[in-house]
Amino acid sequence: MDLFSRKIIGWHLADSMTAELVIEALRKAILRERLPPGMIVHSDRGGQYVDTEFRELLNQRGFEQSMSRADETYDNAHAESLFSRYKAELLEGGAFADLEQARSETFAFIEGYYNRIRLHSSLGYLSPEEFEREASVNRLD
16 A cells, blocks of 8 residues: 555455565555655564565665554554455455455455545545546646
8 A cells, every 4th residue: 555645556365474475466566656766665563574585575676664563553554444444345244255256356446446436534535546646736736
């Protein structure tokens, strides 16, 4: 998630929480957004974020790593809020039939709804993509 616009810029699904899961999500974000060196990548303290290959990717791209303090959910409040919305708006207390259904429905949620349509009070009740467009136009003025 880009904290400026709340846009989900990189995501990936797998059947387990491995380093490859977060590496692939970061690679997608890098390709999609052409992220420049100096970006801060924040996460919780999960083992996948201290993985050697993940940290090498951060170093290769010139990114800084930031991690939440132990047992401090407020340090990662934006991600916690996103996953809360994901569960409430997509899962509605249920579960996916399989990984393919999870991928398909997550794609529709993120790319079709969350980034393009879902309004955020912190963005002046704009969607992440609308907010980015307005910010881009205002930068040019």
